[in-house]
Amino acid sequence: MKNVIFALLTIVLLVGCVTGHLVQVSDTQTLGPKIITLDAPRVPWAIEIKNHLMAKGFKVLRCSTKNRVIEQTESDNVEQFNKFEAKYVLVIEGSAPYDWAKRWVGKCIDGCYNFTHISADLVNTTTNKTIFNVSGSGYSEKCHPISGSIFSDIANAVNDAWD
Numbered sequence: 001m002k003n004v005i006f007a008l009l010t011i012v013l014l015v016g017c018v019t020g021h022l023v024q025v026s027d028t029q030t031l032g033p034k035i036i037t038l039d040a041p042r043v044p045w046a047i048e049i050k051n052h053l054m055a056k057g058f059k060v061l062r063c064s065t066k067n068r069v070i071e072q073t074e075s076d077n078v079e080q081f082n083k084f085e086a087k088y089v090l091v092i093e094g095s096a097p098y099d100w101a102k103r104w105v106g107k108c109i110d111g112c113y114n115f116t117h118i119s120a121d122l123v124n125t126t127t128n129k130t131i132f133n134v135s136g137s138g139y140s141e142k143c144h145p146i147s148g149s150i151f152s153d154i155a156n157a158v159n160d161a162w163d
Helices: 002-016 044-055 100-104 150-162
Strands: 021-024 035-039 059-061 066-074 077-084 088-095 114-124 129-139
Touching: 035 044, 044 059, 044 088, 044 150, 088 150, 114 150, 129 150
Parallel strands: 035 059, 035 088
Antiparallel strands: 021 129, 066 077, 088 114, 114 129
């Protein structure tokens, strides 16, 4: 009976630690400076993703600034277009309670998030093509002993796209 209870507890703990699953959509490596726009809900856990990206050396913008460019293409032809500072946008959708009662009671002291789902797509704004998708569910970092690694998984996937 003790072995059955131990096995069930182990399964429950492992299921709670589900982390991100990476799907590479494009083999193209990204080029250029590590500047990325973060298109995410305005919730506290989005700041965690931003912090993980900044720790990897990324400049993270809330929205990409644009400059109006005027270019003479021929002697009688002038083209105008918008040039965005960030060529790539990280689109994040997810759901995790962020009020303290649902995050901490019976779960952990350090303040993790329990995601019902989270998905991150890195999109090239020039071609409008998805480079990769990371999706997952379960607990985020800082929730010992059942911590996951979803924020690190997302930041590592973005960083790996530049390497």
